[in-house]
Every structure is written in C-alpha cells, then in structure tokens.
Amino acid sequence: MPVQKVNDSSDLDAKVPSHLQRTSITSLTMTSEPSHRCVKTQEDPLQRTAEHTSINVIFFGTLAKDFSQSARQGDVVLLADFTIKKSPSFLRDKLHPCQLEMDGKDDFVYVSVICLHFKILSIAKYTYVPLNDLKPRTVVNVYGVVTFFKQPFPSKGSDYCSTLKITDQSDVKVGCNIFSKKLEDHPILFRVGDIIRLHRFKTDVFRDSMSLLNTFGWSTVTFDGTTDSPVVPRTSSKSFHFGESDIRTVQELRQWAANQSWISNDLKVSLSMVKPGMYFDLTCQLLAKAVMDSRCILLKVWDGTKCQHPLLNVAVASDALEGESTVVKDRMNLTANVLVYDNHLEVARELKPGTFLQFYNLHALLQRAPDQQPDQSEHLSFHLHGGTSYGRGLRSLPAESPALQSLKSVLEKHVDLVEYDEVNDGTLLEIWYTPPEAVGWWRLFWFPISVQFFLSMRTCEHNTRRLTLARVKRSTPPLSCHVRARVKKYKPQQLYQCLKLFCSNCKTMEDVPDDSAVAKVFRESAKDSQPCDEQWAATSSASSREPGRTISMHISRDMVGESTHMQLIFIEGTTLDEICVLSRDYKNLVPVRSVNSRMTLMDLTAPFLFSGDKRYYGCKKCSLNTFQNPVFTGVETWDEQAVAKALGVQLMQYRLLIQFELEDQTDTLEALLWENTERFFHVSAVDASGSQDLQDKIQTIMDTIQPPDSSLEERPWLDLCLSVYSVKDDDRNKVCYQITNTEIKEE
C-alpha cells in the first residue's frame, strides 16, 4: 500500500486497522510480532527520558520514493507491517537496537502533515561553537539569538545581503552577513529574539570584533524565540539535519534570552499606542493596496486597534485599489495608510490583500492633507522610508506564526466589520476618486464621500454575509452568498444567442436554429412529395405557386365535431415563410411531410409546432416516434405541451443563458445567469423568443449594467446573490457560480 497523507495526526488513529495493536518504539524487541503491531511516532521527544525512543526506519523500493515525496522532517508517521531487524548502527548512533524495514509489499505508512517535531532519521552530528570561543579564519557552526537584523536587500555586488547580529549565553555579540542570489536561501527572520542556527560560516575579525560570513555548503535554520512555543524549524531547504539536541539548544537559548533586558523590554506597539514621530515595528493585516507611482505603493492595513490620533486617508481611484473597500474601518479610525517607498517596493508589489504583515521601523508622521485648512487638526500617516537603516523593511508573516496569535484574536472581534465592510444601507457605497492630472500625481484627503446606487436587488431571504469575490473563490461549495460586483464582460455579446433550447429530460442545451437552417428543412420536405394520406385525418389540398408543390392541411377526424377541431392543424408542403404567415390565423400548426404517403414529423431541426409568433422545438434525442397512431381525444385546450404529448415529442424549453464576468476590488469571477434569468430581467424566455420588444428590453438592461464602451467606474455596482456549487466535468469537480435570487430594479 502506498504512502498516504492525512490532514491531522489524530486522523492517524482512525487509519489503524482493528486487528493491529498500537505499540511504542521503546517496547519493540527482536521478538515482537510485527504483523499485529503498528507504531505511531507521536511522542514529544522533550518529554521522553527512557532510552531507545528513536528508531531507524529503512524504506525500500517504491515505498522509499513515495515516502520521500510525501513526508517532511517533523511529520508524524504511522507504520505497520514492518520487519524488525537488528540495527547495524546501534553502537554508533545509540538509537534503538532494532530497526524497522519496510519493503512495500504489504506495509503501509500514513503521514500526518502536522509537525510534532519528531526526528525521523538522524544522519550526522554537528558541533556548535559558543560565540565567545570563535577563532578568526575558521569555519564553524553556531547557534544564537538574533538581536538585530535586516531583511535581505540587494548588495552592490551580485547578491542579496542579510545583515544580522546574534548573541548567546556568553553575551558576546557577533555580526553576521549572509550573501546569496536566492532570496529563499536567506534566513527567515520575523523579529528580534528569533533564534538562528548557522552551518559552515567563516569567522573573521572586523573592527576588533568577530564576524561571520557564509561560506561553501552553508545553511541557516531559524526558530521563533517564544519560550514554550513549539520548536518549528523555518527553512526553505528540503533536507536539513534537525534532531533532539537542536530542540534542546533552542529551548535553552529561549530561556536565557527571556531574562535579558534587551528582549524583555521590547514592547510590542499596536496602532492604539502610536504617537506622532515614532519609529516602530507594526504587526498588521493588509486590507488593500494601490500603486501610487514608480517609487511609492500605498498599503492600507489594520491591526484591529483604534488609533488615538485621527488617521490620514489616502484616496485612490477604485480601479487602482486592489483589495477590499476600507470605508467602514476608515470611519472608525482603524485603517492605517502606509506609504512604502523605493527599495521596499519589490516586497510590497508581491503582497496580496489579506496577508499578515510585519513592518520594521515604520515612521508615524503628522501630516495635513493638501486641501486642509491650517487650523484643522493634522492626521497621522505612516511612511516606510527608503533604505534599510535600523532594519527598515517589511515582510509577510505566515498565518500560523506565533507572533500573530494576539493580532488574530483582536481581528476576530471585528468579524462583523470584515464581512459587512461594504455598507449595507445603500447610501454610502463606495469611495472613488480620481485626482485631476493637473493637480499632481496623487493627493491626500480626509473622508471623501460619493454615492452610487445599486441597480439590482436581491430577493432572497438569506441572512448570509456579503463576501468579496476573492473570498467567494476561496470558499468551498455548496454555498449561497451575497456579493457586490460590476460586470466586466458578458457572453454572448450578440444577445439573441442567449436564447437557448433546453431539454429537461436529457439536459441537452442547444442554440435556437437560425431561419436559414429551418427554411432548408422546409424546402427539402416539400420537394417532390405527394400529399400524405392518413385514415385518421381529413385533408384538403391546394396548389402552390411553384409547379409540383402542393400545400395540404390535415385535421384529425377525432376532432371533427368537437370544439377543438380548428385548434390543431397539420400542414404539409409549405415554405417557412408561408407557415409563418399562416400561423397568424391558426392557433397550432404542425408542419409535416409525407414519406411513402404516411404523415411524418419533419426533422426536429425545424420546430414541430408554430403557435402564433412562437415556435416550439422537440428534443432529437428524447422524442419518441409515436406519430404513427396519434391520439387526439380528451384534450380541451391544445397548447404546446398537449401537442407535444400527442405527437410523442419531448418539448424543449426556452431558456436564457448569459455568462457574466464579475469584478470587484479583489478579484474577477465568471458567473452564469441561468435558472434565475427570467426573474432577473422580468422577461419570460418563451415570450422573448417571439417578441422583438422583449429582446430589446433585455438588451437595454444589459446596456445599463455594462454600458457599451464604458470605463469601469461608469458601470453600476450590482448587489447579487450567488450560488456556489460543483459539477462533475470529465470526472473532475469543477466549481461553478450562478446568479440567483436577484432582480433588476425597474425604475
């Protein structure tokens, strides 16, 4: 059995077949019955004092390949049906006297992606030199607590450079520079107090102090410095050595650093604590971003705390803003506008709204908007100036980062704000502001207001939350939700093509055949045929203008004498134009042709029924051939359904189908208007099929929703109910979106 992954280590327990007994590594001996046992490598190594808690496991064949692709260091694994052998390396590695071998025939392995810091294999031993024992011009491995660092920045040479300073229990501080072309190889550092392990660094003396520089074969691994938090190695490297002694070293450094004044005095600053003029580090979440010019990007962020000073709002055109609207948070003085300059653009450009961020050395500045009077109070703006002095910079934080736990719990309390950010009251709906070019490249101002009204109205009773399109895309179907979006594009652009024929039986959907195709069917049916002669029908014929073509009308004898006898007429030998003219005077005309004098329906490419200005089509796949012995009794009023039933035709329904490309500040999304189309336009599809006025009405509405040649700002916002669902497409689940429960308001 191949290696399988589960999402949670607790799921491993459910995977254990009932005939297997859980056993611990320590209790494994050469005489253990392996076929009835399984091992879950779950114990926290820090809690263990007993000997032989680690065991080598050797994988063979495809299992080895599968395992190496599925498992990462630190994963919890469950092994079963292994072979127990004597460990040849026991004397050397001091691990378990046995080793487990898995050859892949009947064995199975489950791997949990949750990292519980368990060592899978121990490969090599490293020695680490205390920082006060470093000798010049040697290559060493060291551990240290980071007391200062800069995010990697481009050097004047060919590489990025990380500059940091570390210390350890010896209290000696050592500077360290790391050069690498690849950003991902640089140490992942979030804050002062993080712990770093350096392998193969060269020592040298610089300005009377020891310094470290990466040299061939170098690597770095970093850890969060919080005491009692899990020891999770941070590295981009796929293979690295990490064992119990590393965990111990990290724990010891954490403990030591926690009592040092330089770290315990490091107060975390939230927006509520910011004073004008301060330089500080800010942990926050990105709400929206906008490129201001080639040297400046605006990041709108929040940390859930309210600033004591009024915050400056930087206005940008809504189409230049990526991310959700911040109107409500702006009003509550929760949104910090951060202007990010110069060298930091490289990082800022890649950030996506929703990301958690860490700013380093952010500058809070009181500023007056250009149009503000001198007597009005100034507002607080935030600048991440160019350069890297004082470690100035920014980086995204992974969502699971321990540094984010308190931020997340504060943001949770604002969950209503996040969801209802775009106001529900229909008055203040969006800020949009395009600065006139003449004034300059951008302007600052405070609470601009403009109003746009929704054109569509949701009719559903759901009390679901309004989501951004980006959130909808991240959601798992099935789901109903509300969105506010503009129509970027729609298909078909030729709106008559949105009228479709749909078979409710086989779910086939077809375009309505165009007149030239239908006319051809009529011409070919009328060619060289003699009027049909059916016992059940009364027939009258007339010559057409064309020689050799006879037009015949047939009425069921069953109906003669009944009030319905003129309601259903079979007609033969006409052109399409002629039957269209005739259908003005007769309620139901069924075009037929003669095959060996027997009455037969035309090819179902043509309508099987003309009824006033409407034409009805039958499904080619589902229609039964019961026309040989039609029954016409017992029907009071003939409509398309009764006719279809009598003829054994599967009636196709008219439907309207439009595909919208919706857009909001966060994303675009393709949504169908399908089951809800008639309600949306207040137009029935079958009526639209025969009415130019109704088709014009649809066109007018579409021109309002998406005015031809309009810019994005000119398009109205639509308040929509969306249904998110999945369909099987080539055996793969595809997520689809449909507009439901929504109508266009009629003024």
Next chain:
DNA sequence: GGTTAGGATTAG
C-alpha cells in the same frame, strides 16, 4: 570560489 557589507533613520 570574486564581490557584496560590516546596523546607526526619510526628509516623499
């Protein structure tokens, strides 16, 4: 198997 930087504020 070179060089880069070697902390120490923008000035919008």
